[in-house]
Amino acid sequence: MDYDKLLNMAAELGYQLMYSGAEIYRVEESARRLLYAYGLENPEVFAIPNCVIVSVDTPEGHPITRMRRVPPHGTDIELLERCNGLCRRLCAAPPPIEEAQALIAALPEDEPRYSPRGVLLGYGVAPAFFAPLFGGGLADLVSAFLCGSAVGVCLLYGGRFIGANGFFRTAVSSALASLLAMALVAVGVGESVDVVTISTLMVLVPGVALTNAMREIMAGDTFSGLSRTADAILVASAIALGAAAGQALGGFF
Amino acid sequence: METLFYDYVVPCVCAFLACVGFTLMFNIHGMGKLIAGVGGALSWLVYLLAGSTIFAAFLAAVAIGVFAEIMSRVRLCPVTGYVLVALLPLVPGGGIYYAMRHCVAGETQRFLSTLLHTFGMAAALAVGAMLASSVFRAMFPRLRRTGKG
Structure with a gap:
């Protein structure tokens, strides 16, 4: 053999x-x-x-x-x-x-994949339907769809400009989301900045990292569990940092 | 009747659609899409019925854990995808955002309490789903198949 x-x-x-x-x-x-x-x-x-x-x-x-x-x-x-x-x-x-x-x-070659447009649709649809869950109306749903699509474009096609650094990428996407949410509410498309921003941030939130972290710890792989927990906390900080920067920037206009 | 519709049916449909949106990002195809969506709707329903607290999030996560285990046995495939997607609506994105707002505004007291609430939610979700999974697996051991992967 x-x-x-x-x-x-x-x-x-x-x-x-x-x-x-x-x-x-x-x-x-x-x-x-x-x-x-x-x-x-x-x-x-x-x-x-x-x-x-x-x-x-x-x-x-x-x-x-x-x-x-x-x-x-x-x-x-x-x-x-x-x-x-x-x-x-x-x-x-x-x-x-x-x-x-x-x-x-x-394996990776003949696996069915969604086209980039399909994935982009996912980035739009998910935040759009989170808006009503956080108390938004139809206007917020539409704005969240637009913001989510913008974040999707940023994540899918923006790799060349913002690099492959996960922390920075999340922060930039989050800043974009909060900035765009403020802009959309300012021009009258959306109703509540908070609802639109939170709905959009849901696509960046480290839910996957968090669930995986707990899974590893339960399975006894403490080392991997801790590193994934650190990952989740870093992503969460990147989101907060980005959103803060976006809102500060939006405050100037 | 009308309040029932607006308080429970509409949010659950929204959670379902949001989760289906997420399946596009995680490359889930076919039946898996439906299962993940139903899981998301179920988690949000339990969360609403139990009163939208941290404990409610824990109960919702338990429901997801059991649901995903059952589905993975029905379809003979890994449980990972369903749990990941179905838990997403409950992940405290709002908590992170409001904590940041309070922090920037210098309201330390409110910042800390929001932050702790966010951590509580995250911990409740993680512990709930994993606990349900572990207990379910201990109670109903997987049937032994040849060369289980």
């Missing part, structure tokens, strides 16, 4: 899972089960939010290790479900390694 290929395959699966936003225990468990299915005695898998390490012993007793660094990523539930399903199939009936490698490598 080719141990190098086996190692690469398990590391790739771990990487894909991590990239889709899976929990730490799922990443570790899936890669380990896959290696068990190929008859390895005691494979070791270790993951933290931005790194996956897989280590196996060859029959001669020579340890080999592969590490994959995971770049900043969003949440992609479709990819997560596909990885999970594929891992289950591979473990139930392990095909030749090359075939399995090709299947794992093909």
Whole structure:
């Protein structure tokens, strides 16, 4: 058996899972089960939010290790479900390694994705329907839709101008949201600055980071849980900072 | 009848649609979209019925945890997506915003109380959903399948 290929395959699966936003225990468990299915005695898998390490012993007793660094990523539930399903199939009936490698490598390619326009629609629709939940009327719903779409454009296409720094990106989006909310209320489209701003900020809020953090802590991965908690707090501060800057800026006009 | 409609039905429909909007961002397709939306509506309904307090948020999170566990068993797929989306309407975005407003205005007392309330909400959500999940899993262990992923 080719141990190098086996190692690469398990590391790739771990990487894909991590990239889709899976929990730490799922990443570790899936890669380990896959290696068990190929008859390895005691494979070791270790993951933290931005790194996956897989280590196996060859029959001669020579340890080999592969590490994959995971770049900043969003949440992609479709990819997560596909990885999970594929891992289950591979473990139930392990095909030749090359075939399995090709299947794992093909995961991100033939996955259905929403077009950028569809995602943008999501960025508009979500804040729009949060407005009534926070006590806004129809006017606020329309303004929140516009603000949310602007934030979506900023996040989807603005990467070139505001860089890939998550903290800064959130702060800029949040500033844009509060500035635009004030402008829309000033020209009479919206009714309440607070409602429109809060509805728009809901798309930036670290709900995912928070839920993931608690999940890791409950699963016993305290280290990853703490780093995700820090992430959630940082995002929340970025939102507050951005909104404050936006309102201060809006106050001048 | 009319108050029932405006107080409960309209907000739940809005929560449903907002969550469906979020599924576009998280790349959820097919049935998952519907499940996430219903989860969001359910969480908001429980939150409203229980009185919109921190404890209400806890109860709503428990409802989501149980709902998502049931759905993940029905569909045989990870529970992650449904919990993430369904909890989003309850995440205290307003808390962060008002805390910032009070902080900038120099109202320390109100800033601190809003901040603590925000943290309370966040903790209630996280603990509620995870507790419900863990208890549910302990009570109804997943059926053993060959090569569970």
